[in-house]
Amino acid sequence: xxxxxxxxxxxxxxxxxxxxxxxxxxQLGIVAEIKKVEDNAAIxxxxxxxxxxxIVDGELKVSGRVADVPEIKQILSGGT
Amino acid sequence: xQDLLAQFADWVTYADLxxxxxxxxxxxxNFFVYDSIKVTVMxxxxxxxxxxxxxxxxxxxVKKWVAGRTEGIGNVLAAILGIPTPFCSCSAVPLFIxxxxxxxxxxxxxxxxIASPLINEVAAAMLLxxxxxxxxxxxxxxxLIIAIIAGIIIGRLHLENEVEEFVYKCKLxxxxxxxxxxxxxxxFAKNESRDITLKVLPYIxxxxxxxxxxxxxxxxxxxxxxxxxxxxxxxxxIGLSLPEMIILRKVIxxxxxxxxxxxxxxSFTLTGYLFNAVLG
Numbered sequence: 240x241x242x243x244x245x246x247x248x249x250x251x252x253x254x255x256x257x258x259x260x261x262x263x264x265x266q267l268g269i270v271a272e273i274k275k276v277e278d279n280a281a282i283x284x285x286x287x288x289x290x291x292x293x294i295v296d297g298e299l300k301v302s303g304r305v306a307d308v309p310e311i312k313q314i315l316s317g318g319t
Numbered sequence: 320x321q322d323l324l325a326q327f328a329d330w331v332t333y334a335d336l337x338x339x340x341x342x343x344x345x346x347x348x349n350f351f352v353y354d355s356i357k358v359t360v361m362x363x364x365x366x367x368x369x370x371x372x373x374x375x376x377x378x379x380x381v382k383k384w385v386a387g388r389t390e391g392i393g394n395v396l397a398a399i400l401g402i403p404t405p406f407c408s409c410s411a412v413p414l415f416i417x418x419x420x421x422x423x424x425x426x427x428x429x430x431x432x433i434a435s436p437l438i439n440e441v442a443a444a445m446l447l448x449x450x451x452x453x454x455x456x457x458x459x460x461x462x463l464i465i466a467i468i469a470g471i472i473i474g475r476l477h478l479e480n481e482v483e484e485f486v487y488k489c490k491l492x493x494x495x496x497x498x499x500x501x502x503x504x505x506x507f508a509k510n511e512s513r514d515i516t517l518k519v520l521p522y523i524x525x526x527x528x529x530x531x532x533x534x535x536x537x538x539x540x541x542x543x544x545x546x547x548x549x550x551x552x553x554x555x556x557i558g559l560s561l562p563e564m565i566i567l568r569k570v571i572x573x574x575x576x577x578x579x580x581x582x583x584x585x586s587f588t589l590t591g592y593l594f595n596a597v598l599g
Binding site for chain 2: 287
């Protein structure tokens, strides 16, 4: 199972990233645990200063921008 | 290059559409074709170049570069580094915590936080294309001066107690940064250029369209008339955004927030007057 964390403080961009992640997971038909990380301390703990952030299996993949659905699908299927 | 573009605009207006030379409609169409292509190309190129620079500058690096600096040099450096490092308003909190917890002085942190959204490469590119390099430079330089001076004032006021206590207890995890290859940087810059240009293109065309109608049907003699007021307004909209204030309230107390907003408000107003005086 893929562990996905979406880092954000509830702003517009963070919500868009969240829905893109959900769409990507749905289209790939994979089993994933999607977690929203909104707490300051938790975000700092992950070393991220630019939001929104996308962490897949503990690795920071995207920071400071909204990745689109094709890009997230590529990330999730083991691409870059 | 500009000649070629002018020839193309003439060709579209007179040969392709067959409009009568000197008519208001022809003048409007010519203006629209010429300016929309010029602005779009300039914007795409500038966003591309800034994205290349940005691929070298991460907040983690900025933090390290400004951490040991003294007042003045630190503020100037933070403000300049803020230009190619834009952030969405909700990133203000992690950026603030990340800077402050690693020992960056409060004033220098604010220089960065003010410059970053205030000086925007898209706005600079638009001003460059539509009003020339003087206005674009004026915009960038005044933004830098505001960020530097506001940061120095906040630093001098010694408001460290006006920061929420938990900020000093937070610890930013040091993340190993992946090195980018030249190929990665070019792909990143290409995507940024395409995405941002497409995003603002409708507004550009709308703006130039209105400009074209005015140009053809009611030629303006003094287009720099209320430029200062417009620039001050633009800066205020970006720099004093309510969502960012609400977000910053999480990390700083009301008193510092009011001082921060107050300094920016006064700076923007003065800049507006200055621009009107210089351009008027």
